[in-house]
Amino acid sequence: MNAVISFTGLVKTYGGQNAVDDLSASVNQGRITGFLGPNGAGKSTALRCLVGLAAPSSGSAQILGVPYRELENPLSRVGTVLDSRGFHPALTGRQNLRVVAAAASIPDARVDEVLEMVELSEAANKKMKKYSLGMKQRLALAGAILGDPEILILDEPANGLDPAGIAWLRRFLRVLAEGGRTILVSSHQLAEMQHTVDDVLIINKGKLIAAGTKEQVMGPDSLEDAFLKLTGGSLS
Amino acid sequence: MSLLKSEWRKLVYVRAHWGLLVGAVVLAGFGTAVTPIILDSNSATFGLALDQQTAVDSVYANAISSYIFAIIIGIMLMSGEFRHGTAVATFLTAPKRGTVLANKLGIAAIGGALVMVLSTGAGIAAGWVTLSFFENVAEPSSGVFLNTMIAAVVSGSILGIVGVAIGTLIRNQMLAITGSLIYLFVVDPILLTLVPEAGKWLPSGLITAMLALDIQAPEFGIDTANYLPPLTATLVLLGYGVVFGVVAIATSLRRDID
Numbered sequence: 325m326n327a328v329i330s331f332t333g334l335v336k337t338y339g340g341q342n343a344v345d346d347l348s349a350s351v352n353q354g355r356i357t358g359f360l361g362p363n364g365a366g367k368s369t370a371l372r373c374l375v376g377l378a379a380p381s382s383g384s385a386q387i388l389g390v391p392y393r394e395l396e397n398p399l400s401r402v403g404t405v406l407d408s409r410g411f412h413p414a415l416t417g418r419q420n421l422r423v424v425a426a427a428a429s430i431p432d433a434r435v436d437e438v439l440e441m442v443e444l445s446e447a448a449n450k451k452m453k454k455y456s457l458g459m460k461q462r463l464a465l466a467g468a469i470l471g472d473p474e475i476l477i478l479d480e481p482a483n484g485l486d487p488a489g490i491a492w493l494r495r496f497l498r499v500l501a502e503g504g505r506t507i508l509v510s511s512h513q514l515a516e517m518q519h520t521v522d523d524v525l526i527i528n529k530g531k532l533i534a535a536g537t538k539e540q541v542m543g544p545d546s547l548e549d550a551f552l553k554l555t556g557g558s559l560s
Numbered sequence: 561m562s563l564l565k566s567e568w569r570k571l572v573y574v575r576a577h578w579g580l581l582v583g584a585v586v587l588a589g590f591g592t593a594v595t596p597i598i599l600d601s602n603s604a605t606f607g608l609a610l611d612q613q614t615a616v617d618s619v620y621a622n623a624i625s626s627y628i629f630a631i632i633i634g635i636m637l638m639s640g641e642f643r644h645g646t647a648v649a650t651f652l653t654a655p656k657r658g659t660v661l662a663n664k665l666g667i668a669a670i671g672g673a674l675v676m677v678l679s680t681g682a683g684i685a686a687g688w689v690t691l692s693f694f695e696n697v698a699e700p701s702s703g704v705f706l707n708t709m710i711a712a713v714v715s716g717s718i719l720g721i722v723g724v725a726i727g728t729l730i731r732n733q734m735l736a737i738t739g740s741l742i743y744l745f746v747v748d749p750i751l752l753t754l755v756p757e758a759g760k761w762l763p764s765g766l767i768t769a770m771l772a773l774d775i776q777a778p779e780f781g782i783d784t785a786n787y788l789p790p791l792t793a794t795l796v797l798l799g800y801g802v803v804f805g806v807v808a809i810a811t812s813l814r815r816d817i818d
Contacts (some may be wrong), residue, residue: 376655377648378816393655410648412574412640419573423646427566427653467649 326353328475328506329374333383336369343369345530346383351508351523356501358521358538359510360551366530367510368406371479375404387475399428403468405478410464413453417444417463420452421470428471438466442496457484465496476500478509482516494520514548528555563654567667570637570646577671580633584626584675588683593690595619600694610691613698619691620704621771623683623712627763630672630716631740634723637668638808639733647817661728661809665721669801672720673713680712704771707790711770714794718801719763725804728811756786761796769793 327350334347344366351357359367372378374385376392387395387402395401411420421435439448442462447455455463461481468476478497482490497520501507511517517524524541526534533554534541542550571577596619600610608615641647654660684705691697723740730736744764752759759765769787788796 372816375652377651379814395655398655399653404652406648406652407645410645412570412644412646414575415573419569423566423569423573424649424653426569427563427650429562 327351328353329385329387329477329508331370331374331383331385334370334373334380334385335382336366336373336378337381342530344373347527347530347532348383349525349532349535351506351525353506354501354504355522356497356507356509356520357523357525358517358547359508359525359527360514360517360547361510361512361527363512365512365527367512367527368479369530370527371404371406371477371508371510375402375406375477377406397428397471399424399430399471399473401471401473402475402477403471403473404476405461405464405468405481407464407479410467411452411460414451416449416451417455417459417466418448420463421467424467425470430470434470438469441469442466443492458486458489461485461489461493465493469500474505476505476507476509478507480511481509482511482513490516514551515546518542518547526551526554563660563663564666566653567637567663568670570640571633571667571671574636574640576636577633580629580636581675581678584629584679585682587629588623588626588679589686591625592619592623592683593686595622595687596690596694596697610694611696611698613701616691616698616700617704619687620684620700620708621768623680623687624676624708624715624767624771625683626679627676627715627719627767628741628744629675629679630719631723631726631744632737633671633675634668634720634725635727635733635736635740636723637664637671638724638727639731639736640727642727642731642818643733645818651817657812658809661724661812665724665805665808668720668724669717670720672716672718672723674716675720676712676716677709680708684708707771710794711767714770714797715763715767718797721801721808722763722804725808725811728808760787763797763800766793766797766800770797 329351331347331349334344335342336344347370361367369378373380374387374392392398417439418435422432425432425435439445442465444459444462444466447459465481482493485493497507521538524534524536524538525532526541596610599608599615608618610616641650650660651657726736726740730739748762748764751762752765760769765787770790770793787793
């Protein structure tokens with residue numbers, strides 16, 4: 325299979341501590357890959373290095389064979405959701421997306437299309453500060469698919485969602501994956517991810533501790549059981 | 561062009577920026593409108609009366625007083641990115657940070673110039689209306705309106721750029737705005753009065769110098785005889801813009817985005 329995302333010996337150090345410690349892994353094309361681990365494991369830091377928001381202390385992270393910063397018109401290749409911030413609270417959902425669309429030379433009509441896809445059309449003219457957490461997450465997803473990218477990188481997209489929101493997200497990711505997209509989704513909710521992902525990368529204390537298809541990593545157990553075995557029973 | 565369009569949308573979509581424009585217009589208009597009244601009632605103290613051309617010129621020169629709003633717009637354009645986390649979306653969409661900053665500096669320059677042109681225009685109009693109520697008012701010098709508008713455009717553009725640079729260096733928006741206010745309204749005037757030789761190189765001394773006024777009132781901290789020639793002052797202020805612009809780009813290239 326063709327690897328479209330790769331981490332090679334990635335190290336990111338903050339204040340003498342390795343938040344990410346010699347991470348080498350790859351993500352295959354057309355698969356949903358869960359980037360799993362407890363809070364503070366280094367998932368978000370690794371993803372920030374991957375999309376060029378943080379500079380690696382050493383090693384590298386590449387998408388489609390190049391660092392993110394070297395991608396031409398990156399929004400058309402990679403859609404990213406890092407957190408539910410990232411949008412201006414005093415602007416409406418539609419205005420926020422139009423700012424992004426303008427920067428990527430995407431027509432405004434596409435903004436309305438993606439708002440409909442994430443079921444936010446009726447709230448499009450509402451200020452973002454009046455959005456619920458679930459609505460903010462959906463707006464972030466709308467921003468990620470604005471350029472109709474072939475790769476999606478989602479950091480804890482289910483955070484703060486209620487059960488209905490999580491079910492909606494699961495369906496939404498499946499629809500996106502059926503279109504042949506590669507999706508790298510990070511989460512600390514191992515049980516939930518078991519229903520969503522094809523492949524798994526498990527990280528703990530900055531280090532990769534397991535990688536493979538979901539079935540290979542889980543064996544006969546659940547993902548959570550497999551994780552507890554791999555980490556010696558500690559979810560920290 | 562796409563990044564310019566995106567940055568322009570950030571400027572015009574945020575209502576607070578329109579509030580700043582209104583504030584600038586009101587401050588310049590009010591400040592200029594009351595200047596003739598103050599000069600007329602205290603002509604002995606100031607040594608200036610409205611039948612003197614210098615006094616009328618200084619009334620119109622007051623129209624340029626809203627330049628702090630140009631800096632604040634620049635600060636809000638940049639530090640707002642960090643305050644609201646929109647820097648993430650900005651740099652994910654356009655990861656070449658130098659290009660993003662160059663476009664943001666361009667829009668800040670345009671925004672600062674627009675604020676200054678509109679507020680200065682409002683100030684000149686307000687000054688003209690107030691002066692029309694007085695008798696024996698001198699004619700303004702032939703260059704005062706042109707000099708004031710040129711100074712408004714140049715200072716607005718450069719201070720917008722300086723604002724973006726400050727917002728890049730000091731990511732806390734309130735701290736950046738408060739620090740700029742303290743500098744421009746406290747530190748800069750004090751330096752201009754106490755150390756005129758150094759003060760004439762500082763922003764408010766340079767902006768006043770660009771107006772090409774002839775006012776000798778050292779007891780009030782204004783003695784334009786000590787100021788730089790208008791063209792030199794314009795070039796020095798442009799130098800400030802270049803230095804701050806380079807600092808903004810260099811700083812944004814290195815730091816991680818939270």
